[in-house]
Amino acid sequence: MATCEIISVGTELLLGDILNTDAQFLSTELAKMGIGVVYQTTVGDNPERLKKALSIAAERSDIIITSGGLGPTPDDLTKEICCEFFDKKCFLHEESLDKMKQYFANKNIEMPESNVKQAMLPEGCTVFPNNNGTAPGCAMEKDGKHILVLPGPPRELTAMYYESAVPYLSQFSEKTIVSHQIRTFGIGESALAEKVKKYLDGENPTVAPYAKDGEALLRVTAMADDEESAEELMKPIIEKIFAEIGEFVYGIDMPNIETAVVNSLKQKGMVVATAESCTGGLVSQRITSVAGSSEVFQCGIVSYANNIKHQILGVNEDDLKNYGAVSEQVASQMAQGVLRLSGADVAVSVTGIAGPGSDGTNKPVGLSYIGLAAKDGTLFVKKLLTGHSGKNCREYNRYVNASNALNLVRLYLDGKI
């Protein structure tokens, strides 16, 4: 398998001014082609350091892909340094120069002198035209090593990658890598890893556990000559994994649990309603983030204050006083209330203490009750303790509460409640 190092050039990256989405994009795409990214390096607009980084990269990878530093300003030097490193002379590429002049002409501007250097390209290179900006990129080769030079702005890089880099790189693409993500809910990363321990040592396919947003997932990856063969390789191990942990799985390659829930509701022709307190609208927001959710969602109530819980959802005032808003009784009545109000098939409620402040009672931050009520008479409340009460707990608790609410709907639709 051909190996690759990605070098992102730009002092703004080292200052944390911008997020390095280029490296992620390139990594994803290279994996699809079966090219193994072994290192990513970020270096500033510093000729010496870039030269050293290229030197190190050339020792440890077959292919180097750089992004950034192709601009017209004095500190844009990536191409020049790469040419120096590969000992290539540069010449003025007339076609690129004309293209750049036209780019400026289209905006009724005269091309500044400083842009001319962007049309200087190494002898013998493969030119990568830029259809979304000024600077062309290129690919050069020496002694079996390859350097691809791409622009930094994500929109320009993405387009140039697909248009020019992919054809150039196809010579290295012997194998295909295919991955599937097994998404789970209700089991932690270490417990999950324990259950599938015997599969974690595989070479091909590989199985790797990850934690993400309060959920654990398994990434199964296989490398083969083509996509079908890679899928065939993975099939048995995915089946075995399902036999171990199927009860926790909400989908394969599902972006999130709300997508699984909306799909399930659509399949069953059912509608869900939401009644939220501490999550403040996050449950309904997640449901409606899924395109086509208007088929399965019509009504959400954010009853953030107790009087609203009573007034709109019909929650009993004495129960609010005696048990408090964060209680099984109130969660149950909130769900029943919005079910009645909306005419939905199933309703879910969330009431809890997101923190960091408590609610004036002895109840712990991170406690919540998730209620479910359905037209068929099902009534269920789940008590949840996230254990998170530190300074930054609010966002985490709200997100995990909302995920649990969505999971409860999923379990109901799957006939498990």
Next chain:
Amino acid sequence: MATCEIISVGTELLLGDILNTDAQFLSTELAKMGIGVVYQTTVGDNPERLKKALSIAAERSDIIITSGGLGPTPDDLTKEICCEFFDKKCFLHEESLDKMKQYFANKNIEMPESNVKQAMLPEGCTVFPNNNGTAPGCAMEKDGKHILVLPGPPRELTAMYYESAVPYLSQFSEKTIVSHQIRTFGIGESALAEKVKKYLDGENPTVAPYAKDGEALLRVTAMADDEESAEELMKPIIEKIFAEIGEFVYGIDMPNIETAVVNSLKQKGMVVATAESCTGGLVSQRITSVAGSSEVFQCGIVSYANNIKHQILGVNEDDLKNYGAVSEQVASQMAQGVLRLSGADVAVSVTGIAGPGSDGTNKPVGLSYIGLAAKDGTLFVKKLLTGHSGKNCREYNRYVNASNALNLVRLYLDGKI
């Protein structure tokens, strides 16, 4: 100036599965302390490659900060490899072990055996407790080189960085770098840059424009011997900038516009209510993400379907039929409806077409109407066209619609509507 290399550990990064926000966060924070990040490296869960990366980093930087690979699974090896590299023995840190057991106990779970290794720490290290997860981090020193080992999940890393890494790193901090972010709404990045063009070339302080989530902001940064001197340096330029663009500014170092709105409501002792369609709960979710928002928010209605707009908010059925849900009339009635229902002082509504699909009429994706109604009789509707209708427009349109709704409340509270 002390130099630093950030090493992000994780095969998922090399596969492009996740975005490397840790490197950006660390870079921003280190810059504030006057520590120069000279390289960022990403390496997979591969002991040999990590060891080589540490070796290279130790040659070219004073400080190494690693993130990731502190989990309980077999491929989490960062701490072990760092210890090996620095030739330190590890011992079981009882305090960390107890803390971890308590973390699981708070969730009514028994700590899995595989987590125990997370409490193994190098002799002589400075322990960095983890108050947001299980794995503690640490800092170790050898022959004048320092390695800080931090967890990968952003929430855990951020907290541990502020709580433990900053005190540890202050020994390297000769100069102080202070930054302020001038947050604006209602003006684009290039228009903003044009207005403050004369300040963009400064050496110290520097002024840099950024675009973020449909807003433009200016980052003013000064470096001096101490914080007070840095603030003194920035004061005149911030005043000049305000003179140019003050009308668009909603705050300095305000994390987002919802925080500005909640603060303003608190100051005035007022309460806001929300009525949402296409944003699906995002406005109320953003309001309630601000701690203490229960003082200023009680009730949100997500009337995703037309019958719910009529049934709960009293929107006129004929108007829904004649003008459609996405109209000035419906936006106005939604706001008035939730104002009445909730007894709030001011109410805001959003109705629009987030996309990618349209709403069955000729109205364009990206169109929305934002309504505002207040107890003092104020009634206002803003028409908004985001111009985003491509494949990924839904999230963007919803976010920008919600931001505009929040901004309308802000303008009302500022007496500008």
